[in-house]
Amino acid sequence: AHQARINTVVESLTRGPRNVVFPQKNGQVQPVSEIFGQNVFTRSEMAKMLPKPVYKTFIQTLKGKSKIDKVTADAIAHAAKVWSIERGATHFTHWFQPLNDSTAEKHDSFLTLKSSFVDGSEVVSAIDTFSGSQLLQSEPDASSFPSGGMRSTFEARGYTVWDTKSPMFIQEGPHGTSVLYIPSVFISYNGQALDEKSVLLRSSEALEKVALELLNVIEPKDSDSRSNLVYTTLGTEQEYFLIDRSLYTLRPDLKITGRTLIGGLPPRHQQLEDHYFGKIPTRVLSAISECELELAKLGVPIKTRHNEVAPAQFEVAPIFEEALLAVDHNLLTMDVLHRVAHRHKLKVLFHEKPFQGVNGSGKHCNWSMSTDKGENLLDPSSNPETNYRFLLFLVATLKAVLDHGDLLRAGIASASNDHRLGAQEAPPGIISAFLGSQLTEVLDAVEEGREVNYQAAGLDFQHVRVKGTVLDLKVANLPPISRDLTDRNRTSPFAFTGNKFEFRAVGSKQSPSFPMTLLNSAVAKTLTEVLADLNQVKGDKPVASEEDQLQVIRKYIKLTKAVRFEGDNYSDEWVQEAEKRGLVNIKKSPDAFARLLRKENKDMLKEMGVFSEAELDSRYHILVEKYAKDVTIEAQTMITMIIQQVLPAAYEYRRNLAESASFMKTVGVESSPEVDLLNELTPIVSSLQKDITALKYLMVELLDVEDIVKLADRCCNEVLPKMQVIRELADKLERNVADKLWPLPKYTELFLNI
Ligand code: ADP
Ligand code: MG
The missing domain is CATH 3.10.20.70 (Glutamine synthetase, N-terminal domain)
Structure with missing residues (x-):
């Protein structure tokens, strides 16, 4: 029997929560x-x-x-x-x-x-x-x-x-x-730059500078309310799994690669939809509380904690901050979670897809821009006068997503995130933006030069009061846009959620820095374009009038129509529709990385002063190389596990069956079901034996591939598909081999023993 697994399963069940001591004041928790x-x-x-x-x-x-x-x-x-x-x-x-x-x-x-x-x-x-x-x-x-x-x-x-x-x-x-x-x-x-931080700093500066210039063209001169500073804001919703540490120790795949390379779904996982927002298990709550205590001391403003969709999956989110600080704080959060979980004999998994068949983890990056007056530039606000400002920043952002969507896709690409994107739980490889029906009606109305009509658009906002001065109807009548009324679309990679964009395709494991750097840069670039148009339209006037602004807004609404999508991003229709619209669908990382070098992306990043040519080339190489290494390590780990653990368990079980069948014969039982079972197992075991040998040879062959771009492509197109076939065979064995012989903790045990 596989004693290590059985013992560890029992041990994990008997663990209680660790006693965490919170600072006290007057006999109460401080x-x-x-x-x-x-x-x-x-x-x-x-x-x-x-x-x-x-x-x-x-x-x-x-x-x-x-x-x-x-x-x-x-x-x-x-x-x-x-x-x-x-x-x-x-x-x-x-x-x-x-x-x-x-x-x-x-x-x-x-x-x-x-x-x-x-x-x-x-x-x-x-x-x-x-x-x-x-x-x-x-x-x-x-x-x-x-x-x-x-x-x-x-x-x-x-x-x-x-x-x-x-x-x-x-x-x-x-x-x-x-x-x-x-x-x-x-x-x-x-x-x-040899790091994530310097480019983030550069991109923030680029964006902040042009955003301020734009504000200065639309804000009345000599007014106290004039902005002196713009900065980007970020709030990261971090998803992760927590599992028992001893059970984790028995899984070489989790330890080495961060995800299970084999392992099948238990009959019950997330289909009952009973985990999301459910009661946090006691042991987990104890760990999370200790983590929050440490993060509070470190000045990380953690706000929410809750169960996520998959079993053993959780989420933590802070109050948003200036992006530069928010990135540091997200990294600290991951670090503290990792260390504190250890004390609780738990293991935190940040991999985007540790378990096949249940939801993976993302890191939703909520992004906006603020002024030194504390005003959020993406807040539609209830004041029609500032709607113009909001709309200018909104269309610039849409233009950035349209022009550089492939770059944003590159910024979230990794071997691990590939398993999550497009898996009916996370957005596909097509980057589009969702605005919600209210905002869509506003943009449509401005585009068509008519008044906004929520009722006609099928929206019934009786409690929206149109207050303040009615604007010149020649221009348009912009009613207040209430942020609470924007609806939600969980399937969009880049969704407007009331007063910020939520970049949902970002992976849980990666630093938010790179995706934010690329987003900032792209928006800085399109703000430059919007600014140039405003300057041209306004002519010699000190500031752009509302008509001027509206004219520019209208131009960009027309330009960016193709990138707006309000439907189901997971559907096949969208894949076809996106193709018609000319939006690229980048399914795999090697193709995404190549987008970093597309001329328009390169030029933009250089023009914004964020990456030099050499820095960008080096980024590209690092990412491609990392991808190839990640997949290679996974393949090697799989080979070891199949040869040293899975096949031996299968062979031992076959031997048991054979012995049993032959023993039955000695007592005169002729037809034994053991033989039927053996016959059922034989083709699975033979295929597995054959496929793992083939994978072994392939990996040896790949040792000679020196060009890392070629290597990454072969990892993507040859290694990964082979691994998937092997996985399916191994999972069949997991279902058929006697439980007591199986060496690896199963999904049920990993999910439930916390
Ligand atoms: P939801 O995604 O349900 O709208 P929240 O309102 O709780 O959730 O926000 C999710 C995250 O977005 C939080 O970290 C929050 O602080 C952050 N956030 C809210 N407003 C902004 C903003 N203006 N800029 C950046 N992040 C923001
Ligand atoms: Mg959210």
């Missing part, structure tokens, strides 16, 4: 608001600890007015050292985001040895130091991070540079110690 940000070296903490002029200089540098000078850097470093040492810090580290979907850190202790001479002999003393230059910059050995050929190993110089926009924080370690984290960008000796 409110989150009091714990929030406790481990962050916030601006207010800085203001308290720094001399006034130093703090002022720092704030100026944040606005891009000047660079940090040595005196300021030294003062901030000193304050950060004192602040963090009071909280147990022994080390500091630059914390950055190399191109491998994770974060990187290298700890340096504060320890310095200082020698002095007392009576002519050397005395060495130990002190804690942290200088401004250590804060600003560090040089990790960069040769082992992906660079896509931008650096050869012999010139491995890479620098991490403090990203002053993201605050420093401490992470608690063992025995009351902690480490000071300095959020950083990672660049090469020549200033080329």
